[in-house]
Amino acid sequence: MRARLIGLVDHMQAMLDLGVDIHLITVEAPHVSIDPRFASVTQLPRQAPQEEFVAAAVLVAKEQGAAAVITFVEMDIEIAETANAAMGNTWAAVEAAHICRDKLRQRTFLAEHGIPTVWFHPVSDIDTAVAAAAARGLPLILKPTRAAASEYVELIDNPDRLRAALRQIQDVVRDRRAFYYDNAERDWALLEEYLPGQEVTLDGVVLDGEFILGGVHNKRHSTGPYFDEDLYTLPFDKPEHEAELVDIATRIVRGLGMRLCMFNAELRADADGRYRVIEFSIRVSGGHPYRHIKDVYSIDLVRMFVRAACGESVADILVQENHRRPPRMTVCAKVIYANGHVVRNSPGEAMHSPYFRVYFPTARPGTEVVAGARGFDYTGLLSVWMPWQPGQDPAVVHAVATDLATKLDFEVRPSR
Template sequence: MHAKGGPPLGHVLSRTAARAEVHLLALSALPPAVAGSARRLCASVVTPAGAHRSDLVSLIVARAEAVGADAVLTFSEYAVVAVAEACEALGLAGAGGASALARDKRLMRRTWQRHGLSQPEFRPVGTEADLHAAARSLPGPLLLKAAWSAGSTAHQIIRSPHEVSAAWARSCDVMAESARLGYAELHVAEADADYVVEQIVTGTASDWFDEPGWGDYVSVEGVVANGTFHPVCLSGRMPTVEPFTERASITPALLARDAQDRIVDLARRAVDALGLRDCGTHTEIKLGADGSMWLIETAARFGGAMTVPQIEEVFGLDLVGMLVDHLLGHPVAWPEQVLTPAQARGAAGSLVVLAVDGRGRAWPVRKVWDFRAVSADITLSRGSRLSVVEESSLADGSVVPVYDPAAGANTMAALCLLSAADARTVLRDFETLVDALPRVLPAAQPEEVSV
């Protein structure tokens, strides 16, 4: 089932179609860059009318029964719960009845709290009054999050009680706009009214990485098969853009083996606590001083953007195809233990193009996205290869959106993929790109900005 978010549709469809006959239920418009190939790869493509979407689980079940589906899967965060419930109704392998625990940040944190797992202090909030009360009881600064959001959407930093009302209003406005754009939970009614506020813990990348430039959090990519968690690898990050918008993911993360093992152990306990059954997983962990760690969140699906293609390039694992095989009941040889940088064949990373410089400051002049200019005018390391993910990017000639801290990744201009000899090179090349983009991209004309 296709909806917005997740890995590029072209990538997951090609890998799925290589293992099975595919019937696509499209709840979001197919990206123009892959619409043609999607229809060639799929035995059927159905886009239901709005009137048939009110009971999403029944819609999925009916379509699955109509085509005789042996497995149902999605790679979109916004459809995870609906697909899991449909699989339960159909008697098919899936994330299981606990899928909402890996989707609703309030339930997730309560579950981890019961298991004594390390995470920031938090409070669920449903009204502005709840937020005021939480701000009085939690040590600041605080981060307000929409409980069902993704991509850092609607995040608001609250540094003093005087900022509570404005933060609440802004988050609610952003969630409403995200829903209009199709970036919203598809199954749970009124999910945009649910929030959680949590203490902002202090990360320290320098205690974990040997060189500067890395962000202070990582993600553990993995899969749950028959209820058993299989960690695959770790991905590192560049520092986020305020408040916490992700700029770049890099595979593998350059961590010492003992540090990687401790991170994986926390991820394993986090995933096990949620009780997931058959699904991809993506667990983000904040890294602190003196070996301290805090769970950020776990998803019952593979990492979005280019995480899955990066793993395939670097470690030679087609995670999409492997998960399809598992859901169809075929034996799969999951990694016996988490893969390390020593086992990597080079490195790969994905960069979200945002209209901010390396220090998070807005570009002084509006720019037009033009990948041809980027590839022609920016010199990267010898052997590095840069490409643009067309289905996740604006067309050349489009005005780059102004970065909106509250909207997060909703204001991205493009998604780029870079392959290089090692992770250090990917990190340095991304730093070069971020610094050079406002210089090499053409300036937008006044008439373009006003449109």
């Protein structure tokens, strides 16, 4: 996991609870080397290409007798699958990882397999993209082909803004920002049809080729122009649509030929209320969704996946691990966005509330953060839980999360 470790506390704890030794390959600061969760830490330069991370992963795995290379980070799934293939793990899916990391390949894959998708147009040149947008008609969604967490995704309603946003994505490609782009792709952005309905995120695990649902999170509804991630909530408020969503996920997994993986998909309803795929990947959501699914439904997706990746029998796993149970509470993740210089960032008084679950202060004091029209930084991730009754409106837990966020010990001053 090259970076973004702070939102993966629960994922790594699941591995430790299983007695798994974790040998980390990362670019994170040297202090990670004394983190007791890791049996060893291999530090590579931030600018090192993916091939060097693959080689390091294979070397460490062979030296340590490791069963598998595992990542929970979207930007690293190609590294993990390529390394697993080199180690001889027959379930490794290198081509599937390439598809998941490139939204143009995803769109092509969905269309070829008859899976609900949207109109799209690949972008390799700004002038051609502006002409294509004019022919199709604005507004349209613009997104990079290889970003994550809705970064640089925008609903564009005029040609001048489209040009500016395309130049911004070109900067991301040129600077190799956030490990999104490793090489110069011919098509580096997409224009897509906008879907006006509810957006959800689905997570599950694939064992012996069978998709097992973990949960479907509601997300804050946004009409743009930006699509900040926020208010991830369980249980899903439209359980009658779960079968439709599971069918779509199953078709993707089978089309990819997956035997073993975590799986995540973002879907959004069209004007007729039918869900279509926004994107998908062979990993579980980072941050709170994994914890939420375990809290609400009792099923432990990461534990099941890690046991199988370490070579345990799937039949034994299915007998010994909890299956998905009816929901027993409601949970909500509130993302903290801010602009400026971070002075303080900790749970504060919020941690004394019975509704408090956890707070990840993703921005350290002394750092700068930008959000909204200026950027996509998370300053913190707050998770709450509370009692729930069938049919309860998600707005109830949204209000609790929003109120508890005001009790965090959090200060961001304007940047100079």
